[in-house]
Amino acid sequence: MSEIILKTQNLSRHFGALMAVDDVTLSFERGLVHAVLGPNGAGKTTLINLLSGEIPPSSGSIHFKDQNITGLPANQISQLGIGRSFQKTNIFPIFTCFENCRLAAQSRMKGSFRFFRSARSYKQINALAEKGLEMCGLANRRDTIAQAMSYGEQRQLEIGMMLSTEPELLLLDEPLAGMGAEESLKVIELLKRLAKDHTLILIEHDMDAVFAVADRLAVMVNGRLLETGTVGEVRASKAVQEAYLGSDEEGH
Amino acid sequence: MYAISRSSLIVLILLGLGFGIYPLVGDSYYIRLLTKIMALGIFAMSLDLLIGFTGLISLGHAAFFGVSAYTVVWFVVKMEILNAFLIFPAALAVAGLCALVIGWLSIRTAGIYFIMITLAFAQMLHAFFKDQHYWGGTDGINFNDKPMLMVGDTVLFDLSNKINLYYLTFSLMVAAFIFLAVLLRSPFGRAIQGVKVNEGRMRAMGYNINHLKLMSFVIAGCLAGAAGFIEATRTSFVNPEYLSWHASGNVMVMVILGGMGSLYGSLLGALALTLLGDNISSLWDHWLLIMGGFVIAVVMFMPDGISGSIESLSRRFRKASPPREETGP
Structure with a gap:
């Protein structure tokens, strides 16, 4: 086993x-x-x-x-x-929580060069990001800019981003x-x-x-x-x- | 993250209307000058893609502007081909190819070294064109017949006509803006903005940073090439100064002055700097002193550039009526 x-x-x-x-x-x-x-x-x-x-x-x-x-x-x-989270908070401070997780999820897209369709229109990626937010307990902070949150919440986001890459x-x-x-x-x-x-x-x-x-x-x-x-x-x-x-x- | 704010939309509409209508009322000197400004606007937007959105501070961006201009000359003077349907894509391709090679070698470095290596590559190309008799040496090359849009032998659009060139430039500027705005909303655009904010985390999340940077560098190089095509066509002249570090520095000042990471700021920067230079250069021999003072003043008192000041001003207006909400640190 x-x-x-x-x-x-x-x-x-x-x-x-x-x-x-x-x-x-x-x-x-x-x-x-x-x-x-x-x-x-x-x-x-x-x-x-x-x-x-x-x-x-x-x-x-x-x-x-x-x-x-x-x-x-x-x-x-x-x-x-293999996903990782960092000891020192390592996020995208000027993006929203959702965008932090969405960017993490987007890394799983096949083919990195997509130039024309809006990034927000990929349903699977959005779902992964939402799931990451949900799991780390920040679903209610979805549209908050990351740097405006408490240190503890930023630590949660850190984990949520990792989870969004599945x-x-x-x-x-x-x-x-x-x-x-x-x-x-x-x-x-x-x-x-x-x-x-x-x-x-x-x-x-x-x-x-x-x-x-x-x-x-x-x-x-x-x-x-x-x-x-x-x-x-x-x-x-x-x-x-x-x-x-x-x-x-x-x-x- | 790039988003077109309401204030920027107003500025864009005003700019679009202003540029669009001017030839109907303006004089021919300013039609030529505005054509130059719009070409420089495309050039500055392309550099903003690197500086303001990807976090790549290139001090050699004029290289792509210049090789594109020399490509135009090569077709017109050496090959006696005037068809812009051929010259324009070729000029973009040459600029893009140069960006691919220079970018591939440069993006391995970061920070000050990236600035130095891009500068060095541009200076190498500058020296190349300066030394080659074939390319006209220090004097450059003049030509008489301008490229024109034609199918077979039928001329659709003669670019030696000032108004035609003006509106072609205007269309290219609008197209470049829309292209970049769409690009920045796309997954690729989001990814390069992520690279600018936190490169290490992007890598840890599985992105190939070098691929993203190189692609951004090539796109910016192609757009700079579009600007170079217009400028060479407009002046019917090209010399090594097109790729000099003055040119690279100048376009960087436009981006910083206009406001990095806003696209329309680059257009405003090109407009402000060129108009100012044009007006004061005839007044006083030492006009560059005034220019320098102006740049210093903007950087000191408007740290986010012209577009940044517009944004904060419009935010203050909007916040005037509803009570401000306290947000935690």
Whole structure:
């Protein structure tokens, strides 16, 4: 049952002398929610950037399903069905929410050069955009200019845009960062719903959220993979407790 | 996102009426000048597609204007072909092909490097035409017979007639505007505007940024070629200055002055700058000083250009009556 959808083999990326990601071999099973944990500077975002093609690896390989995607540019990886959201809000601030999602959905159109028909007249694309808005909970903000919304809502839009491209595998870089308690709950509910028919890989600092949604955990420290396993296994791991989770007295 | 606002529609209708009616009442000097202004308007709109909508700041846009003008000369002088039905598409094709090659090499760079590399390519072409005796060298080439629209031996439309050329230019300007307005509403147009706002996210969403930029660059090059065809036909003359960096800078000033990313601003920029230059150049030898001062004043006090000021003015009028709604940051 445990089909591997994405795996990395000895994946490394260095910036000068800094090993941001160091010899990481990891497998992600289809249909599960994987969370990558680790202190600041552990290389989590670099890992996501490698998986999404944002930056090429220094060495090692990445396979998506049966395809070697090592070194493919971000746009090609996106087209294969790997969507990502960004830690720092990365939207089109001067466009409406709908246009943000519509532009995301439009990327799935076959043939990129369509010059004459109005972009708004493609029903399927509009439907995808509406669906993305609906799922991220911004249907009521459809015609609002993105930069006029609260930070938390912009974070929601970030996810909605990713969903509008209908990815199979979602890479979420701290989806809850900077959200209020109420917005966080909404997004956690959304993640649970998405988990039913998607594979999720998420980076998150909010431990309650991680334990609420994740099936598998991977813990990184200083670019290296420290521990992987189910939530229970990782929680029980001595090494992880020492390195990251800390003892109970510290309040984690 | 490009949309024709109500105020811009009014300006466009006024411009259209003004340009459309002027030859019926105006004198022949201004008919020639307005033809030039409309050609420069097409040229400026084509650059606005790059600067205002795609986020590509090209300082070598005159290259396409110029090669198109030289193509006209080549047909008329070297081949003695006058049929504009042949010359016009050929001039556009040559301009588009140059844009394809220069664009393909340039779009790999970004920011200041893109500005420098487009400038360098235009200067290379400038030097080429300047050095070649075949192309008339520094003096350029004059010609007497202008291209004309003809089928077989029947002349439909003789472009040596000022009024004919005027209305052909007017039609091309209107067509170019409509073409660009339609283009900017299309999926391609939306995508290039996305590239301007957030290139990285567009890539992450699966767009091939280089393809989008290159296509935009080629379309802009073709439109600049249309303007070059008119200018060469109008003056019956072409010299290397057509592709000089003065020409590239001049058209960029028109776009910035008129207001980037509005299309009609480019038309207003071409109109304002050319009319102003024409009026003050005869008054004082150092008229460029006044021109420079004017440009500085516009950039300082109207940061969004003439069209931007029109938009904000009309917004203020509309907001005067209903109470303002508070929007969060």
